[in-house]
Amino acid sequence: MPFQPLTQEPEIQRRWLETGAFRAKRASELLPGSKTFYMLVMLPYPSGRIHMGHVRNYTLGDVTARFRRMRGYEVMHPLGWDSFGLPAENAAIKNGIHPAIWTRANIEEMKGQIRKMGISYDWDREVASFQDDYYRWNQWLFLKMWDRGDVFRANRTVNWCEALGTVLANEQVVDGKDERTGHPVTQKPLEQYFFKTTKYADELLACMDGLDWPENVKTMQRHWIGRSEGARMAFDLDSGEQVEVFTTRLDTLCGVTFMALSTEHPVIEKAAASDPALKAFCDQVAALSREERLTSDEKLGHRTSVSAIHPFTGEKVPLFAANYVLMDYGTGAVMGVPAHDERDFEFAQKYGLAIPKVIESESAWDLGTLVNSGEFTGMKSEEAVTAMIAKLGDRAERTTTYKLKDWGLSRQRYWGTPIPTVHCAACGVVPEKPENLPVRLPEDVAFTGVGPSPLTTCSSFLDTPCPSCGKPARRETDTMDTFVDSSWYWLRYLDPKNTELPFAKAECDAWSPVDLYVGGIEHATMHLIYARYFYKVLRDLGLASGPEPFKKLICQGMVLKDGSKMSKSKGNIVDPDEVISKYGADALRLFMIFAAPIEKEIDWTGFEGIEGATRFLKRLGRMVDDHGLSADPLPAKEQLSAEEKSLLIKLNQTIARLTDDLERRYQFNTVVSGLMELSNALADLPADAPHRGAVLQYALEAFVRMMSPVAPHVAEQLWSQLGKEGLCMQATWPEADAAYLQADEVLVVVQVNGKVRGRITVPATATEDQRREAALACPEAQSHLAGKEIIKVVLPPGGKLVSIVVKG
RNA sequence: GCGCCCGUGGCGGAAUGGCAGACGCACCGGACUUAAAAUCCGUUGCCGCAAGGCGUGGGGGUUCGAGUCCCCCCGGGCGCACCA
Numbered sequence: 095m096p097f098q099p100l101t102q103e104p105e106i107q108r109r110w111l112e113t114g115a116f117r118a119k120r121a122s123e124l125l126p127g128s129k130t131f132y133m134l135v136m137l138p139y140p141s142g143r144i145h146m147g148h149v150r151n152y153t154l155g156d157v158t159a160r161f162r163r164m165r166g167y168e169v170m171h172p173l174g175w176d177s178f179g180l181p182a183e184n185a186a187i188k189n190g191i192h193p194a195i196w197t198r199a200n201i202e203e204m205k206g207q208i209r210k211m212g213i214s215y216d217w218d219r220e221v222a223s224f225q226d227d228y229y230r231w232n233q234w235l236f237l238k239m240w241d242r243g244d245v246f247r248a249n250r251t252v253n254w255c256e257a258l259g260t261v262l263a264n265e266q267v268v269d270g271k272d273e274r275t276g277h278p279v280t281q282k283p284l285e286q287y288f289f290k291t292t293k294y295a296d297e298l299l300a301c302m303d304g305l306d307w308p309e310n311v312k313t314m315q316r317h318w319i320g321r322s323e324g325a326r327m328a329f330d331l332d333s334g335e336q337v338e339v340f341t342t343r344l345d346t347l348c349g350v351t352f353m354a355l356s357t358e359h360p361v362i363e364k365a366a367a368s369d370p371a372l373k374a375f376c377d378q379v380a381a382l383s384r385e386e387r388l389t390s391d392e393k394l395g396h397r398t399s400v401s402a403i404h405p406f407t408g409e410k411v412p413l414f415a416a417n418y419v420l421m422d423y424g425t426g427a428v429m430g431v432p433a434h435d436e437r438d439f440e441f442a443q444k445y446g447l448a449i450p451k452v453i454e455s456e457s458a459w460d461l462g463t464l465v466n467s468g469e470f471t472g473m474k475s476e477e478a479v480t481a482m483i484a485k486l487g488d489r490a491e492r493t494t495t496y497k498l499k500d501w502g503l504s505r506q507r508y509w510g511t512p513i514p515t516v517h518c519a520a521c522g523v524v525p526e527k528p529e530n531l532p533v534r535l536p537e538d539v540a541f542t543g544v545g546p547s548p549l550t551t552c553s554s555f556l557d558t559p560c561p562s563c564g565k566p567a568r569r570e571t572d573t574m575d576t577f578v579d580s581s582w583y584w585l586r587y588l589d590p591k592n593t594e595l596p597f598a599k600a601e602c603d604a605w606s607p608v609d610l611y612v613g614g615i616e617h618a619t620m621h622l623i624y625a626r627y628f629y630k631v632l633r634d635l636g637l638a639s640g641p642e643p644f645k646k647l648i649c650q651g652m653v654l655k656d657g658s659k660m661s662k663s664k665g666n667i668v669d670p671d672e673v674i675s676k677y678g679a680d681a682l683r684l685f686m687i688f689a690a691p692i693e694k695e696i697d698w699t700g701f702e703g704i705e706g707a708t709r710f711l712k713r714l715g716r717m718v719d720d721h722g723l724s725a726d727p728l729p730a731k732e733q734l735s736a737e738e739k740s741l742l743i744k745l746n747q748t749i750a751r752l753t754d755d756l757e758r759r760y761q762f763n764t765v766v767s768g769l770m771e772l773s774n775a776l777a778d779l780p781a782d783a784p785h786r787g788a789v790l791q792y793a794l795e796a797f798v799r800m801m802s803p804v805a806p807h808v809a810e811q812l813w814s815q816l817g818k819e820g821l822c823m824q825a826t827w828p829e830a831d832a833a834y835l836q837a838d839e840v841l842v843v844v845q846v847n848g849k850v851r852g853r854i855t856v857p858a859t860a861t862e863d864q865r866r867e868a869a870l871a872c873p874e875a876q877s878h879l880a881g882k883e884i885i886k887v888v889l890p891p892g893g894k895l896v897s898i899v900v901k902g
Numbered sequence: 903g904c905g906c907c908c909g910u911g912g913c914g915g916a917a918u919g920g921c922a923g924a925c926g927c928a929c930c931g932g933a934c935u936u937a938a939a940a941u942c943c944g945u946u947g948c949c950g951c952a953a954g955g956c957g958u959g960g961g962g963g964u965u966c967g968a969g970u971c972c973c974c975c976c977g978g979g980c981g982c983a984c985c986a
Binding site for chain 2: 308309310313314316317318320322324339340341342343354391393417418419420422423424425427428429430431435436437438440495496497615618619688689690691694695696697699700702703705706707709710712713716754759761763764766767768769770771774841843845847848849850853885886887888890892894895897898899
């Protein structure tokens with residue numbers, strides 16, 4: 095049958111759906127001892143059209159899911175939609191379409207495109223975060239976390255746009271203005287909700303060692319968490335106040351010549367109230383945009399009228415407000431030790447402060463031996479810290495700080511999960527009662543793009559009785575960060591219709607953790623830390639078990655066009671849907687898998703690659719056509735011709751190799767090249783081979799099954815043509831036959847002093863001695879051995895090589 | 903600045919310390935064709951007529967043997983970025 099993907103693929107997809115071949119079992123249906131595999135791809139945002147990045151991601155996942163099914167695993171392979179967030183709201187403002195309508199239409203559109211790719215998703219498990227049967231569980235979990243003290247409210251500085259009446263993300267602020275409208279943006283403190291992620295900082299760090307994740311992602315997370323051991327200590331001020339600092343180098347305490355505090359530090363704010371010059375300095379630092387602070391590292395400070403008192407010497411050291419001290423790390427205050435800290439050094443030079451050396455070591459910033467430190471002189475850094483803490487008493491203690499911040503989840507937006515709390519004049523901020531969930535988003539609101547979120551003016555939403563005292567109160571109008579939605583969605587897939595709980599523990603126990611998670615590297619920190627954090631919370635709530643959600647992670651590379659990212663603005667998008675309409679899904683899938691290793695970028699320079707994939711599929715079709723059918727049994731090995739035997743050896747070696755590539759190495763591109771090599775070997779079988787029909791039939795049946803994960807439509811087609819009943823995707827993955835893994839005669843390479851000098855053929859059964867003798871006797875090697883002394887002969891395991899070492 | 907990753911033909915890439923360049927793309931030559939497309943066969947790392955030599959960014963090291971492991975340097979990418 096000719097290769098006609100455009101008519102054949104939809105027909106085959108229909109057969110798969112009718113058979114229910116993609117359906118994953120519920121925990122109760124799983125037989126005891128059955129192997130499960132949870133294949134997960136990252137939750138997509140329904141932007142409207144799929145792009146090549148999706149195609150690559152979903153193809154990788156599908157190859158794995160289909161392979162595991164054929165290997166006898168029960169497979170979970172779902173998809174859903176990250177369907178809250180700003181773009182829908184912006185579309186509503188621009189086009190006057192309600193976000194829900196826009197979102198639903200986009201999901202339908204993209205689902206249709208994904209279906210055409212033949213990805214084996216169990217669509218009965220689809221979830222969409224904008225639906226209240228999903229986001230009610232965000233609210234439910236929020237309340238559980240509230241009860242456990244994992245949620246708190248605090249003031250935090252945000253990018254505030256007065257004209258728009260909303261908070262903006264850092265990426266949306268360019269040159270101190272809203273990138274869309276140009277309205278000015280200022281920094282403003284705002285009362286917000288936070289998840290206490292720092293509570294799990296140590297565990298998040300410690301569990302990372304056991305994860306089968308790319309090393310660079312693990313490193314990024316370690317840096318993000320940023321654990322740092324040191325000490326806190328309190329300095330008295332001559333104003334009668336105290337300032338607490340965090341330092342990793344308490345041993346340098348005797349080198350302190352100044353104190354530097356963040357411009358936002360309470361002590362500075364208090365001093366600024368009566369010091370206009372200091373106030374002006376702080377305002378000037380605050381006015382600098384994010385980028386300006388990043389690009390200029392010039393140290394700036396302003397001396398206050400206050401001094402700190404050194405706890406050992408009683409000397410007074412000046413106290414500065416400084417631009418290089420961050421309020422949200424440590425205590426927002428630094429003890430300035432210019433001789434042993436690069437930043438303090440720069441600062442001291444600029445402001446003419448003393449730079450006394452108190453540590454003797456290889457470089458100024460290293461640990462070493464104390465000098466000029468009174469009674470501590472002569473001690474090693476480590477023992478000095480212990481001694482100083484002892485002497486400082488209540489003033490100091492060892493402590494650990496983290497760069498990881500608590501997760502601010504408030505968004506002053508409409509299109510997100512309403513935070514289920516109520517503001518009551520009498521009771522304060524009160525959590526909603528669980529039985530009143532979900533707190534639904536009101537639908538009858540207008541989107542103007544100006545002023546605060548429509549929730550703040552929607553009385554049907556706002557007016558609600560206080561859950562505690564019952565008096566009239568006002569609903570919270572903040573909604574949740576969409577990262578909340580994507581932090582546990584993969585557990586909802588396991589039990590998407592549950593109305594009692596977000597998911598049943600039994601389902602989680604049966605399927606969790608995810609065996610393979612595939613997605614973009616851009617989620618290396620935020621999403622993948624939040625999801626790990628959530629899992630630990632869920633575990634502590636008794637909803638989930640086990641420490642970590644994602645056993646293995648693969649970050650796929652991007653799909654580029656002519657070296658740069660595909661984007662609407664560049665007009666360089668290659669639309670997957672159009673490619674499928676022209677070449678078919680299998681050709682696209684094959685190309686995506688073959689073009690590069692998963693983690694590397696693919697540059698879509700032209701259509702040559704996909705045309706190559708098409709050629710390969712067509713050639714296979716012709717091969718199966720020409721072969722027809724054979725019912726002859728495969729003859730015994732002894733009866734086969736040499737060519738037939740070597741074809742079957744190639745076949746079985748390929749089975750072994752591809753199985754390993756897919757099961758252990760997760761190396762997909764070589765799966766395709768392995769298939770291509772094997773197809774070349776099949777084509778080379780002589781037309782007059784004595785058992786051609788039987789051998790080809792046997793080899794093709796295995797071949798078609800092996801190509802099925804990558805090119806499933808063509809595989810089904812050829813499977814039928816080979817006279818096989820049932821679906822190829824439900825057939826068993828071929829098992830390598832040990833009798834055909836090695837040829838009777840094997841090639842042995844002969845090296846002399848590390849250089850290849852000859853090749854000999856020996857029986858596979860040859861002993862080490864026989865191999866050594868044969869190698870020494872080989873004429874090409876002989877010419878390099880003549881007149882030289884043989885030092886030793888190495889026969890590495892595997893028997894494929896003999897290495898002769900000579901002298902003279 | 904700190905950290906991580908990567909440098910292999912014209913291109914994408916393969917090689918799990920053991921024959922470097924599998925497989926594909928492109929190119930070139932040939933067959934089929936009135937012609938073209940499609941298809942099929944073949945060549946293609948570099949130097950050399952050849953024998954042979956050289957070759958995985960550069961230099962050093964470990965090893966019988968290094969693209970692969972270790973050290974230094976060069977080039978590219980990514981992440982974090984005054985983290986006390």
